[in-house]
Amino acid sequence: ETGVTQTPRHLVMGMTNKKSLKCEQHLGHNAMYWYKQSAKKPLELMFVYSLEERVENNSVPSRFSPECPNSSHLFLHLHTLQPEDSALYLCASSQARGTDTQYFGPGTRLTVL
Amino acid sequence: GQNIDQPTEMTATEGAIVQINCTYQTSGFNGLFWYQQHAGEAPTFLSYNVLDGLEEKGRFSSFLSRSKGYSYLLLKELQMKDSASYLCAVRDPSGNTPLVFGKGTRLSVIA
Numbered sequence: 001e002t003g004v005t006q007t008p009r010h011l012v013m014g015m016t017n018k019k020s021l022k023c024e025q026h027l028g029h030n031a032m033y034w035y036k037q038s039a040k041k042p043l044e045l046m047f048v049y050s051l052e053e054r055v056e057n058n059s060v061p062s063r064f065s066p067e068c069p070n071s072s073h074l075f076l077h078l079h080t081l082q083p084e085d086s087a088l089y090l091c092a093s094s095q096a097r098g099t100d101t102q103y104f105g106p107g108t109r110l111t112v113l
Numbered sequence: 114g115q116n117i118d119q120p121t122e123m124t125a126t127e128g129a130i131v132q133i134n135c136t137y138q139t140s141g142f143n144g145l146f147w148y149q150q151h152a153g154e155a156p157t158f159l160s161y162n163v164l165d166g167l168e169e170k171g172r173f174s175s176f177l178s179r180s181k182g183y184s185y186l187l188l189k190e191l192q193m194k195d196s197a198s199y200l201c202a203v204r205d206p207s208g209n210t211p212l213v214f215g216k217g218t219r220l221s222v223i224a
Contacts, residue, residue: 004155033211042117043156043200043214055209090155097211101146104155 003027004105006091012111013081021076021108023091031097032074034066037088037107049074050097081112115139115208117215119201124221125191133186133199133218141207147175147186148200150217156200159186188220196222 004025013019025032034046048055049068063085065077074091088107094100116138125131137145144163148156162168162177162184174187188195198217205213 040121040216042216043202045210045212048211094211101158101161102212103158104148106155107153109153 003103004091004093006089006105006108008108009106010109010111012113013078014113015081015083017081018077018079020078021089021091021110023074023076023105025072025074025091025093025103025105027093027095027103029093029095029103030071031094031100032068032071033092033094033102034074034076035090035092035104037090043090046076048097053097055097078110081110083112086110086112115203115205115210115213117201117203117213119199119215119218121216122219122221124223125188127191127193127222127224129191130187130189131191131220133188133201133220135184135186135201135215137182137184137201137203137213137215139203139205139208139213141205142179142203143206144204145175145177145184146200146202146204146212147173147184148202150198150200152197159199191222193222193224196220 031050036044047066067075090107091105092102094102119135147159150156160175200217201215202212
């Protein structure tokens with residue numbers, strides 16, 4: 001299944017680094033999502049993009065910055081992260097926001113040292 | 114508020130049947146999803162229920178009771194490859210989050 005791809009699959013970064021996660025969907029969907037998955041916690045929605053609209057979870061720190069240049073691509077820019085930000089970051093897409101099944105990418109395993 | 118509860122871990126024997134329960138309390142409801150997630154992989158869609166009753170899809174079935182805020186995923190003829198986490202998620206249109214996920218149930222299938 002290559003409908004939603006993510007790169008890199010693994011990332012190790014220091015707290016002062018700047019890095020970006022990339023997601024691409026090949027399903028012709030109009031909505032894309034970033035989730036954070038930590039051990040023993042539910043999937044936490046971070047950001048949603050639907051066409052030109054961004055819906056943001058208010059509890060996401062500003063050190064995470066999303067970018068959606070078009071409906072097929074989604075980025076998550078990272079800067080000055082903390083060790084507690086280490087987690088699996090999952091991208092998902094759906095035909096429309098909030099009304100359809102979401103399809104997930106394989107995730108980026110992020111470790112912050 | 115929003116709350117999704119499911120057991121943390123379950124163990125079952127190869128060839129057996131296992132039922133994974135999910136209870137939810139949400140402000141609104143517009144459907145319940147089950148996803149399967151193998152370790153280190155993406156969650157994959159298994160089933161969707163929006164009306165009460167049982168939806169069967171091969172070895173997997175999902176049941177919903179909206180009045181009880183309850184769902185279960187039934188796995189029959191268990192295989193070793195069914196060892197995975199099973200995520201229950203509710204679509205709540207009243208909130209800002211399209212899908213609210215439970216913590217997942219880690220199922221181990223043993224010989």
